[in-house]
Amino acid sequence: MKISVIICAAGKGERAGFGKNKLLAPLNGVPALHYTLCEFDAFDCEYLGGNLEKIAVCGEDDEVTRQFCHAYGWQVVSGGKTRTESVYNALQVVTGDIVLIHDGARPFVTEDIIQECVNCVKEYGSAVCACPAVDTVAIANGGYVGEVPERDNVYIVQTPQAFLTKDIIAAYKKAIASEERFTDDSSVYSRFIKPAKICPCGTPQNKKLTYKEDFENFCKYPTALFFDEDQPKVGFGVDVHAFGKEQDYVTLCGAKIPCDSGLIAHSDGDVAVHAVMDALLSAAGLRDIGYYFPDSDEKYRGADSIKLLERVIEIIGEKGFKPLGLSVAIQAEKPRLSKFIEEMVSTLAKAVDVDEDSVSITAGTCEGLGFVGQKKGICVYCTAVVKEVNTNG
Numbered sequence: 001m002k003i004s005v006i007i008c009a010a011g012k013g014e015r016a017g018f019g020k021n022k023l024l025a026p027l028n029g030v031p032a033l034h035y036t037l038c039e040f041d042a043f044d045c046e047y048l049g050g051n052l053e054k055i056a057v058c059g060e061d062d063e064v065t066r067q068f069c070h071a072y073g074w075q076v077v078s079g080g081k082t083r084t085e086s087v088y089n090a091l092q093v094v095t096g097d098i099v100l101i102h103d104g105a106r107p108f109v110t111e112d113i114i115q116e117c118v119n120c121v122k123e124y125g126s127a128v129c130a131c132p133a134v135d136t137v138a139i140a141n142g143g144y145v146g147e148v149p150e151r152d153n154v155y156i157v158q159t160p161q162a163f164l165t166k167d168i169i170a171a172y173k174k175a176i177a178s179e180e181r182f183t184d185d186s187s188v189y190s191r192f193i194k195p196a197k198i199c200p201c202g203t204p205q206n207k208k209l210t211y212k213e214d215f216e217n218f219c220k221y222p223t224a225l226f227f228d229e230d231q232p233k234v235g236f237g238v239d240v241h242a243f244g245k246e247q248d249y250v251t252l253c254g255a256k257i258p259c260d261s262g263l264i265a266h267s268d269g270d271v272a273v274h275a276v277m278d279a280l281l282s283a284a285g286l287r288d289i290g291y292y293f294p295d296s297d298e299k300y301r302g303a304d305s306i307k308l309l310e311r312v313i314e315i316i317g318e319k320g321f322k323p324l325g326l327s328v329a330i331q332a333e334k335p336r337l338s339k340f341i342e343e344m345v346s347t348l349a350k351a352v353d354v355d356e357d358s359v360s361i362t363a364g365t366c367e368g369l370g371f372v373g374q375k376k377g378i379c380v381y382c383t384a385v386v387k388e389v390n391t392n393g
């Protein structure tokens with residue numbers, strides 16, 4: 001089934017009072033119409049493989065809006081004096097079996113809403129995006145409260161609205177021929193075809209921008225929508241420990257790896273885990289491990305670094321961060337590590353609570369150069385990525 005969309009953009013935006021089509025007025029610095037077109041473009045890419053027929057209806061003399069839509073790759077049709085005339089004009093060029101009709105002035109439509117309307121029209125032959133009312137609605141009678149419909153039956157009608165193209169064309173032909181006034185497509189369809197099906201997928205956010213204040217009040221909203229505050233944060237950590245402890249193993253990422261000498265340290269000397277901890281703390285904007293686990297504190301003598309790492313996860317968690325991934329690079333002339341990498345990855349992934357795919361450990365020698373090359377010690381670097389999570393649940 002081929003799907004078309006008509007975006008109504010041929011209004012003058014008189015109530016908003018910008019002195020130009022309100023759809024060109026900026027939301028967070030970008031014309032409101034940009035968001036509307038992009039949401040349908042995204043829906044098209046994701047679900048329709050680029051097969052959506054995209055028609056924008058623009059004022060005949062509104063050259064800027066016409067050029068704008070054209071630049072976004074939309075077919076442009078000239079509108080009329082009323083929204084009804086505009087939609088009627090656009091319907092003349094529609095070739096899809098189903099047509100979605102949407103107000104350019106509702107830039108906060110989502111792909112989910114569009115998808116629900118498409119599902120609904122496929123099942124019922126029509127779909128009217130509607131938001132269940134939260135307020136009581138009264139029909140005024142001479143300035144007094146007249147009929148008060150049962151609130152459960154009251155919906156705020158929004159767009160998109162979707163119809164079988166042949167039906168809505170027939171309805172609009174009759175609407176244009178009549179003297180009646182219509183403010184949306186569902187009333188045209190319901191008047192001349194049959195009651196249109198309510199699709200209760202509307203939301204308060206899918207509001208129509210009508211007045212100047214709507215553009216100001218919504219400034220906060222697009223910030224949350226389009227500037228992801230949960231941007232990952234990156235931290236880097238490095239640690240070195242010297243060989244010299246009388247011991248026949250070293251501990252790296254929790255694994256006991258046979259070696260002719262152990263690493264000198266106040267704790268268990270897990271130099272890799274220390275680099276990981278510093279990277280995580282750094283990503284969360286916190287102090288280093290020496291601050292949280294001072295080596296002057298007897299409590300940490302011989303400490304299991306994996307336990308300290310688990311404590312670090314709690315500390316960054318208290319600041320609202322959760323690890324996303326670790327990249328660990330170990331420089332060691334001895335011992336050979338390759339056989340232990342899997343175990344190390346698994347231990348680290350478990351300790352920081354991420355998938356094993358999100359932990360990488362690489363190991364290499366230093367070609368005989370420097371303190372690592374001379375087998376005096378081991379050096380480990382780590383990059384950690386964390387993301388901010390909602391601590392309030």
Ligand code: CTP
Pocket residue numbers: 007008009010011012013014015016022023057079080081082083084086087103104105106208209210
């Ligand atoms: N619209 C249209 N053709 C018209 C009138 C309106 O395509 N002749 C479009 C508007 O561009 C808008 C949608 O229909 O996206 C809803 O209309 P409305 O919110 O009333 O916008 P305007 O008519 O532009 O605003 P106003 O009524 O304040 O002038």
Ligand code: MG
Pocket residue numbers: 011
């Ligand atoms: Mg209008």
